[in-house]
Amino acid sequence: MSDAREPMHVSYREAVGVWLRIAALSFGGPSSQIAVMHRILVDEKKWISESRFLHALNYCMLLPGPEAQQLATYIGWLLHGWIGGLTAGLLFIAPGFVSILALSIAYAMYQQQPAVLALLFGLKASMLVLVAAAVLRLGQKILSTPLLRTLAACSLVAIFFFEVPFPGIVLVAGLFGFVVGHFLPHQLTAPTHHAKTGVEPMHAADRAATQPAQVSLARTCAVVLLWLAIWSLPFVIVASSLGTRHVLFSEATLFSSAAIVTFGGAYSVLSYIAQQAVERYGWLKAPEMLDGLGMAETTPGPLIMVVQFVGFLAAYRNCGEMSPLLAGILGSVVTVWVTFAPCFLYIFAGAPYIELLRNNKRISHALAAITAAVLGVMTSLALWLTIQTLFAVKSEHHFGPVRYFTVDPASLSLGSLLITLVAGVLLFRYRLGIATTLGIALVLGIVCFYIGVK
Template identity: 55%
Template sequence: MIQETPGTPKDERASHGIPFGEAVRVWVRVALYSFGGPAGQIAVMHRLLVEEKRWVSEDRFLHAMNYCMLLPGPEAQQLATYVGWLLHRTKGGLVAGGLFILPGFVSILVLSVLYAAFQETTLVQALFYGLKPAVLAVVVEAVVRIGRRALKNGVMVGLAALAFVAIFFLDVPFPVIVLGAGLVGFLGSRFREDLFLVIRGAEAKEGDSDSFATDGLVEATRPPIAQTVRTAGVWLFVWLAPLAVMAAVLGTSNVFVQEGLFFSKAAVVTFGGAYAVLAYIAQQAVDTYGWLRPGEMLDGLGMAETTPGPLVQVVQFVGFMGAYRFASGLDPVVAGVIGSVVTTWVTFAPCFLWIFLGAPYIEYLRGRKALTSALSAITAAVVGVILNLAVWFALHTLFGEVDEVVWNGVRLFRPVWASVDPAAVVIAVLSAVALFRFKVGMIQTLGLSAAAGIVYYWTFLA
């Protein structure tokens, strides 16, 4: 067991002996080190919580991680919230999940203000000229990384291919694809479990269960119904009450209300991580609402990739730019800040609902194979959705003009080959070589690409 820290007030310690103040300091470290997307963020938490502090055992950490992937929303932020809840219940979950968001929120807010105010200047244009192709390489790397884990057999490959065709050519809504894949996995496991149960957590090392602080703290029993109803009521109120007040005062056509409604819906369907839903958000933000121009989603993604916090924090940039452009009499920057707050609120408030409502049941449902099979199928479909994202980003990054054609219900994107940008192609290829061949870190790759873009833009385009 973890020894109590001398001088720590008794009311600050939980039964496992981990002082709440010490846990807060560790969550600050997790937040500040949370670069590199969910894989890097989860690795940081594993190193600090499992290997260094030995607060959580390997099997409990993997169990929490696997089931957080079943939930909508950013799995790394929800994993932090889950472990914070495990250590210090509600206050622990609030601190762990809130701190995970805070550095990224502040960083992207500052960058969004600078972007909106100075995006027409040469420096900002040059910076993002190099970032966009590099982000494209990062997205392709995500397709490969998740594909290696999820596409273990022909059935999983087929699900990924069907998902790609459905969203790219047929414009099937992303939520329909997620729900359909989950249903296929759930039902398929009843007939051929070997084909659908492909994502499994590693086994804990023998003897580990006696050496970690949190082992045995949570019993695998069904939570009381009254507790579940109370938790659901509190967090639904926290999530939706501000939105209801805005709708009543400002009307449903107001940009803040539209953003709140849209990103509340997105928060419910963001299965499989941020990459999976970005194509859905980007297409809606550009084509339906006019909040962004096509290339700007990549700019926002570049911000999210190079700042701490969950990658889905890119929605804050979308909310800022949408409110900035449709300020409705407010100062555009003030409107953008409000849009950032509204978007962040409705994106992450549901994450706390899912964890505080579901964590007791997650413990109770440990080892249920049908749910894990559904996760396997969803993850396979997510690979196809991310591939759609990669192709969509590639078209709008490497070509200056892309025509959209609908033929017999099939949507086709036709790039104008004369508008290809050779420098963007070169930067994208070199970024991919750096990531895949030489295993250069994501931050370093993005930094080098941004520098190359600045040099090229100032030399030939400015």
């Protein structure tokens, strides 16, 4: 009789098919993508345990960049080493890259066409519901205790009303979880169905890469140097061929910095990129950022692919002597390259150490607290998007250290409100799929646009 704890073998070929399936279903932002991975990898295939999935998720939520893509890379690495991680991470990106590139080209060339404006009108409003659904789904999975819910609420207040820098929120949350977890461990631990028996069956991912050779200092340095070289390649090519003042070099610089400082995934990168691309560089307008986010919400792949849209428009509109279309395509490639190369660096260099710390309760508590804080930040950005979409006239004010917004009720977009409410009812009340809900919202947006209900 075979040992019940002996993990099943998952072939690389079988894994590729599953990663392709996950990539094709990865609509609706990080939480829905994480939910898809959980359903397929944990519940259906049983390739990874609930506790190991959440441990990997907590680490990825701690990192700057797209947590869903990093989670796919992490689990791919657990199953088949670096080739598995590279495969899972790249397949997760590919559908979104192709989709956003096609939509960016159409947007740049036909943006002012009434039909395109009508589609974008419905897309922006329905996007609010998708963001809200994403936050709620992730909250149900992560905020399993009163303390975690309190941490998320404090994080929301800190960043939305007091403008506390996100790295500061992450640091405080991590320290809080590390210390308080010693006294209230159950308040920082998500319960699992294995808790009753104390026995968790072994899964394919339980043969994770935790051998000493894989966590050696020499290996870590080699991995870091390799991915730093890959990350820097666009800088070298652009600087040597076009110069450091070219828009492509500026894009490589901006989106590399975004890959380092934007914790919390696409929801946090939005505010940073909006500030830089709109206010500093003047590459596009603030409403266009929402158009790009709507595209990323409604196509497969990481929500952070919104940066590809920004990179395309920036190069398309500042092409110099180059063809606008060629410049836009190169802008997309450079942007995606420097955005995702660091993600592979973080996983391949850090995941082996995180696996060794998997049974360290204090570290797990710190990661759980950080994840809750990140969810609060995501909620704050959902509120910001709501204000930006539903009201044409809004103002930002400060009262001492408190930041708050005021809106002109007369500037409320009745069409956007109607579409948002309908999409919310379809998604939450009748539990229609994202694709069906979006389709209905887009049709309703077209109708509202043409009859003048804006």
